[in-house]
Amino acid sequence: MKNKRILLIISGGIAAYKSLELIRLLKKSGASVGCILTKGGEQFITPLSVASLSGQQCYTDLFSLKDETEMGHIQLSRDADLLVVAPASADLLARMAQGRSDDLAATTILATDKPVLVAPAMNVRMWNHAATQDNMIRLEQRGILRVGPDDGEMACGEYGPGRMAEPEDILAAIEKHFAQNKPLAGKSALVTSGPTHEPIDPVRFIGNRSSGKQGHAIAIALADLGADVTLVTGPVALPDPLGIKTVHIETAAEMLAACNASLPADIAVCAAAVADWTPGKPLDQKIKKRGDKSPPDLKLIENPDILATLSKGPNRPSLVIGFAAETENLMDAAKSKLKSKGCDWIVANDVSEGVFGADENTVTLVTSAGAEEWEKAGKQDIAHKLAQRIAAHISQPQHTPRLKSVLS
Ligand code: C5P
Secondary structure (H helix, E strand, O other), rough: OOOOOOEEEEEOOOOOOEEEHHHHHHHOOOOOEEEEEOOOOOHHHOOOHHHHHHHOOOEOOOHHHHHHHHHHHHHHOOOOOEEEEEEOOHHHHHHHHOOOOOOOOHHHHHHHHOEEEEEEEOOOOHHHHHHHHHHHHHHHHHOEEEEOOEEEEEEOEEEEEEEOOOOOHHHHHHHHHOOOOOOOOOOOEEEEEEOOOEEEEOOOEOOOOOOOOOHHHHHHHHHHHOEEEEEEEEOOOOOOOOEEEEEOOOOOHHHHHHHHOOOOOEEEOOEOOOEEEEEEOOOOOOOOOOOOOOOOOOOOOOOOHHHHHHHHHHOOOEEEEEEEEEEOOOOHHHHHHHHHHHHOEEEEEEEHHOOOOOOOEOOEEEEOOOOOOOOOEHHHHHHHHHHHHHHHHOOHHHOOOOHHHHHO
16 A cells, blocks of 8 residues: 555544554555545544545535635645545435535546545435445446445444444455556457447437447446446437446447547457437428328438457457347347357346346357356446456467568
8 A cells, every 4th residue: 555645535424533543554554645524424523533544635615715725626636546425415416416516625526637535424314225235336337446335233223234344344345456467458449339229310210229238238248347448329218437438329320430530459349339220311390290191211321340340350359249138049149249240258248137228237258259147236336347358368378479470
């Protein structure tokens, strides 16, 4: 932890007293610790105790003339290697999820370009409340890291999940974050996600039910392993993941152009559900019902196949992965797609049982070596497993022999 700069944000909760111990542990491990104490946090511990233990000024005020001229909240948010929010109250999580900037803590978190680790702490009912759970899911989808909360007896006398993780466990999570192997460092990855919308006229389009959850999770998982990720996404209701270059497109043609613009890349994962057909040039005016009740004569043309284009193109990434969302004959379709598209792996999933929009997925990884069924798991877990497999494959010796063959 030597030379690591932690910005610890302490929000309002009885667990704030444990954060004093966390400061001590962090200092002991060699890290430097700057602190922000929220108004709520100040109800439990004082800026003086925080400053005394951290050996640095404790920041509390967004509109402090003195602090803003000396440091400034933007600088504060950039001068750290990691932001740790402990305890993270239900209120601060909600403000983070909404992107509020109504105090120094929330503003710093909104302004940062550094990873953020939260240690939630609150009453069990507050933690289990759908609003808090939604906020946490949203934050994790954006790439926010989390430790805890633990199960146990609470200061309020109730029992269950909501206790802040112990300072030793928060320290371990911080150490794990820094020690994490980054096997994809120096590698670039292109990920497509979400549906495409193919406009028919100014108000209608052809789309599909893809939520983008799996593709976005894969982009985050690859970035976690150190890859420089470009995410090309169709219209989804998900936030742009933190620290990932995200390009928004609507149509398949736009997606192809954005993918081509992001090449060369070492890895391409085409998780998007691209419309196979498009009306082409949309009509300028809304199509009106005809008097004779006949439906409009929609002429569709085939869209470019992005996966096949990337797989067969001159700038082919060294590992190209496609998805096969099928409602029947899953394996046959996956195997034939592997051939016809020219990609290296296919992640096959049966979408007949409502995978679209769900948080869980069941997939089979199909490669030239065979098919491997993965257990049903959360889309984030599937993404992490796939990213690990990608990293293992990329680091195999056959992925670096180009230099050797040029030299020999
Ligand atoms: O042919 P099908 O749509 O079933 O193939 C699915 C795979 O092909 C997915 O990886 C999807 O991202 C990709 N695809 C594509 N461009 C298309 C259609 C599908 O990249 N026009």
